[in-house]
Amino acid sequence: MASSEKQLKKQAEKGIWKSYFRLMFKAKLPWGWIIFVSALYMFSSTITLAFPNFASKVATGVLKPYIIWGTVGLIVADVIMSGVVRYFNKLLVAKIDVSYRSLIWERLIKSPLRFFDQMKPTTMITRITTDATKISTVLGSYLPSLAATIYGTIGVVAVIFTYDWRLALSVIVYIPLYLIFNLFYGKWNYRAFKETYNRLSTLTQFLSELLMSVPLIKTFVTEKKEDERGHKNLQYYYKANMRRYIIMWVENPINGILSITSDILVILYGGYLVKAEIITISEWLGFFMYIGMLWGMLGSFLMMYVEIKKSQGATDRIAALMDGDLEVSERNFSISKLEDNIVFKDVAFSYGEKPVLGHVDVTIPVGKVTAIVGPSGSGKSTIFSLLQQFYQPNSGEILVGKTPISEYHLTDWRDLFAGVAQDSPMISGTIRENIVYGVNRDVTDAELAEAAEKANALDFIKGFRDGFDTYVGEAGSNLSGGQRQRIAIARAILRNSDILLLDEATASLDSQAEKFIQEAMDTLMQGRTTIMISHDLSNVQDADQIIVLNGGTVDGIGTHDELLKTNELYRLLVQLHTSSSAG
Template sequence: MTTKNSKVRRFVGLMMETDPPKALLAVAAALSVVTTLVSLTIPLFTKNLVNGFSFGSLGSGQIAWLAVAFIAQVVSGGVSVYLLHYGGNKIVSSIRERLWSKLLKLPVPYYDNKSSGDTISRLTNDTVVLKSLITEHTTGFFNGILSIIGALGILFYMNWQMTLLMLIVFPVAALVMVPIGRGMYKVSMSTQEENARFASVVNRVVSEIRLVKASGSEPAEFEQGQTGIRNLFRFGLKEARMHALISPIVTFIVLLLLVSLIGFGGVQVSSGAMTAGELVAFMMYLFQIMLPITQISQFFTQFQKAMGATESIIGIMESEEEAQDKGLAVKEIGQTLKVERVSFAYKPDEPILKDVSMTIEAGKVTALVGPSGSGKTTLFSLLERFYDPTSGSIKLGAMDIRDASLRSWRRQIGYVSQESPIIAGTIKQNLCYGLDREASRAEMEQAARMAYADGFIEELPDGYDTEVGERGIKLSGGQRQRIAIARALLRDPQLLMLDEATSNLDSKSEEVVQDALKNLMVGRTTVVIAHRLSTVVDADSIVFMEKGVITGVGTHEQLYASHAMYREFANGQLRMNKSA
């Protein structure tokens, strides 16, 4: 269990790792102290003014000093606030950069176990909590303490009896306020968590709005969102009840204190033990104590939130990341790939691949065929090194691919899936996405021609500068696939991986995409996943998989003659093609 002290140390450590602008923050703190000290002198000037009831009682020097004090307070206060916000934003910007960099380096399994809304909340909401603490509450806390100590010292010097009377009230107030403050903290933490959950629901629905509408799931999603909204409303009511308790109690305490001090002070003034100016100054110092107490209580509430946010951020920072540049650089994949006795499971008791061995010949086409759930896509994920085998190895020649640097390995791979991802942006940005070089217009046009994408691109209003919409929604399925193929051609990969790249297309689009794929496959080591045997009958080697096990390897003719399940698979497809 993390102790409070260790939480504070982790928070301070996180701040120091950002290399904060210490000199700038020191200047901001010094100016803030000047502002507080100047504010402590103003009641003394007011006392002399009240005692004389005229400006005549003040000398020109005193008036000048009063003017200087006001100007100094305004200038130092304004500059310190700006510098503090500058420093705070710089710290938070550094944390966000580190967090964003970390999120990009985390492996795929991390995201398998986290909702996107929760991850986004860490990057946005949690860092805002830290910024609020640094820029708004920290100086208020330290200046509040300075203001309270300074004001109490002056008050004891002015009238120790009234000061003691005033101090009796604060412990009583603390007995009431501390439990309420703890309750407020619990509510605020619950609200943060519910906000993250609600953001996750909204993010999922908005990103998949077409699926929601096509499935008629609006009522179900409304119900789920409504649950989050109602929970937030419930937490808001709890917070309102806390405020409803705090506000009257604070008002009662302030009024009680004011009435007591004014009554006691009036007696002192009438007896001559105290002047009217001193009473006014005393009351002004009282407010210089009470306002900082509010700031200090707000600081502790925000500090508790920041501790929770820090734990979440550090939890991400401490997650194991992919070592993208560690290992041997892979210049080319011109050798045979061997999968040797590979087993893999996402969960220990649910194996997906079981002792799989196969050979992927360099420069040839290897097809993976089998029913859904047989482990084909999982094998692709292992080849891309999204995951490492639970046991066994995948070797390029004599080298285990785990010994290769991730960045150089993945640069050799071109991947085209059945729903090729398209980013929001222009066609040009999509074609060049992930390239480590600047592609020329001629290269893009050549890739588009080979992918049979040049025709529809030229017909678009802005050609290669046409916006495709979020996830390429303005393009058809066939157009998206051809953009993905053109992107792979520009990447010029050594190893090509095709995951049912034509399964979602109509027959006309499929024919065009198949021709584009043939252009893409020339001279490359190719691994294909396909449900339609028509796309792989000419493969150099077909691997049949069932429930994570390879049950047959050979050409189409060999498997058709020797493998009963493959023959049934092929006949079923032939019947479907005839009926179509």
Template sequence: MQDKVTPSSPQQASKPAPQSGAKIYFRLLGYVKSSWLYLLLSILGYVMYSAMEPALAALLKHIVDVVSEGKITESRLLIPLAILAIFVVRGIGTFLGGYFMAQVANKVVFDLRTSMFNKLVLLPSSYYHSIPTGRLLAKLTYDTEQVIGSITQAIRVILREGLTVVGLLSYMIYMNWRLSLLFLLVVPLIGLVVSYASKRFRRLSTRIQNAMGGVTDVASEAIKGHEVVKIFGGSRYETERFYKAAYENRRSQLKMEKTKSLNVPIVQFILASAMAILIWFALSPSISSNMTPGDFIAFITAAGMLGKPIRQLTDVNSILQKGIAASHSIFDFLDMEEEADNGTVSIDRLKGSIEWKSMSFKYPNAEKRALKNINLSLPAGKTLALVGRSGSGKSTMANLIPRFYDIEDGSLTIDGILIDDYKLTELRSNIALVNQQVVLFNGTIRDNIAYGYLRDASEEDVIAAAKAANAWGFIQELDEGLDTMVGENGVLLSGGQRQRIAIARAILKNAPILILDEATSALDTESERAIQSALDNLMENRTTIAIAHRLSTIENADIIAVVDHGEIIEQGSHSELLALDGAYAQLHNQQFSEIPA
């Protein structure tokens, strides 16, 4: 029976001081280093594209001057060729910039996702118990997708449109620096609008991410528990929960769009005002007296062409802030403390003697202790059975042996050495575990029996383990045998079949320490007898901790410990505990009195 107490609040790694958006974004850009060649090709493409904008203005000046001077014949062929050349170069630049920037962005997202998953498998068990699965999946999917926009679209616009603005302004300054300075006066106003919008965009992006996590939470729970939802009539409750989560996400999205929709016309109005003032001054004889008609048209055209890139630069701000907010979430995750492993003792194979000395334990952020002053000695090769009501602390005692959690009070030793002193990977390689809630992966039966350390096991060894677990019979009846897919968490198999595969996995590992957490709970009576016989053979000369609800399965255990409210209140053999006529005897009498005659 799974009886651990989950933490009352999420475990948080110690967080550094809040980072600025620029610092977060530059950290994100650090992932671009591995794709520097693609980035250079992309920048080259954007430079080619941007250079063609002032080239068009210069060509327009040439056309106006040619027409006004009556020299059309001389440039009749040159002008069309120049137009074609400008658009060919711009097209090549667009391809180089867009394609290679996509290469960069997808590599960044790939690196982020793999880094996050690599971090995920190294986090302590307390983290998994503190965060809903849907929210964690949202980090791996939704948050990383937001990063793509901040790399591809944002950098593309910043480089392409930014270089275009620089090119056009440089051309305008070359044509008439005094008029150009007037145009530059609007830059601080645009900066104020963008600054305000940036803060709001990032705040709303964070809210959208949280809301998206809520959507995936509700959906994943409803999918996993669809049978309970149907049987207990929870459809309306779940649809209401999903509606609330989706509505919160929609509300935040609309606020984002409202800010974005206001941001663009405000910037456009500022630019239009600047253009109006610019043209008013340009029409002054004292300012335009030294300009040819071509100069005047080219200058006004270049100023007009500035509107589109500046608008896009401000418009991309929302995408950039989404990426920064997503990056903040991702980097918070990547900066979390990994499962501590300060062990220095290296081992090949443990003997398996286990001793608890004055050991107490409480889960992170929990107020009450799950275990109190545990004193127990289990010699190597012997079997310890833990019995007691649900929530008494049985599974917690077992879960401390492979160091899913660290002990703070008292000690837990294996072969006389503190478990904290063992190298974590080597300690766990000496332990096999069969849970009540069997975990199978979406692969073949062979993959699930020969999993992890065991993946190189021979087919003969896999079959022998399946036979020992009384699983070979049903495996042979399947069309694909060992290559049969089991589905997500073994959904294509029955509960008893899943449990026998898990037992076969433990048998194949052949570890000196075996933990059985209600290992036969999902089996029918006939299968349970066969499995119990296989387990009895497996348990010979192995240190075994068996958590059992049915006392009939552990009567032959060397030591039986009765756990109640986190304390061992009785321990001894089956006959000794019955003779005491205490808690164990009471449990025994209750169970066997329930069996019909």
């Protein structure tokens, strides 16, 4: 059992490295810049490698002009190169960062809706911000630095052997011990970091959900309960974080012991070689300085290894996004106008393991008004989602005439739709920007005013000091529900699409607002194929066709009068609506 778990861990580790390298080539990385910055790092390392040889001579009294000026020149060159390397390194990180953020955003915006059902908004934000930053830091800083550190390490080892091979060999034997410890330490540190990061994500999600629910918490007086839950989540994160800090602390004493042991050996054995006149004091001092550089470079390897391990979690998450399915826009046929009926032919659909629609056969006539009614959870909104191809049926097909809608170019097909929903979504911006949103042409002020007037929105828009340039607030928070609905109707009028989807468009409105909305929708529905969902059955009585859904299947189809005579569920729904209206 233990061996199988180890095997699974090794396979997972290989998978992480595989996704890591694959992701490096997914984005359009500035490889020319990476090579250029790597070359700068190497040139800086060359300057650093030359310094101990000059400095050791100055320290032992060798004050020849070329030694003094060489030492000063190397110090100045090192300072200048450090500044140059840092500057171009920051530029490189910024270039890689924007490349990965753009790639992630492009993947997110082209992913199917099913992907967003499985991933929370806070998680998606983390992908674009935190995860992208970690990867860009590794590729922009540590990748060029790694090349220079390898170059510098080889250079130091080569130089110390020119001083005395016995002294060099006595130090080199410590390197495997140092690397073995740091290899295991890096994995240990990575596991601790991953656990802490996961707990931080849990804490962030908890806090974001609660902060959005403060009115609910205060309404039901659950502050004490949520305070306890908050402390529990904070402690959960605190324990993991403390464990990580302890693991981080372990590194310094152990590496310090290894470094001090090496220094003692160099001092004692080097002193013996000087006394025996095998090497000079200048060579001994130079050797000691190079060994200090060697341990610094080995420390850099450790830091880079740990940071790369940390970034693997981010890489794995982004790679999962990169490997996900995307919506296919380019298909076999174009379509610019709906000229035939829409037919659901034996359509079944489920969200994961939960079946929602089962073998639905209906026809939506072109140019007519079709209403869909039924109890909550019967699959009404799913019909809308399948029509717009947010999801694909598990079985069966949706046709226009005899052509499956999945054969039409996706952008062409979705351009046929305009919609007004119960809580019409709005973007942060002005009223003007919201009305023209999704309208793929320039809109004149006259057209804008005409659409607003037809939507019964012009009067309240003019009532604002900035008119159409009034800021609507985040998700339209500065507007009332009725005002948001009328702006959505104005948008649908401007979009002038063939198919109109109305999803509880007058729900949760007062009678005056509902009157304005209903008048605007009557104007909007003229000459279009309209499909509406409504629990208010007074809104559907004049529909050309009413589809009654129950438990994901079609319970009846007909006009209002026909269904009152033939469909028991529809009669029950009408009675319930009449009773609630009378109450």
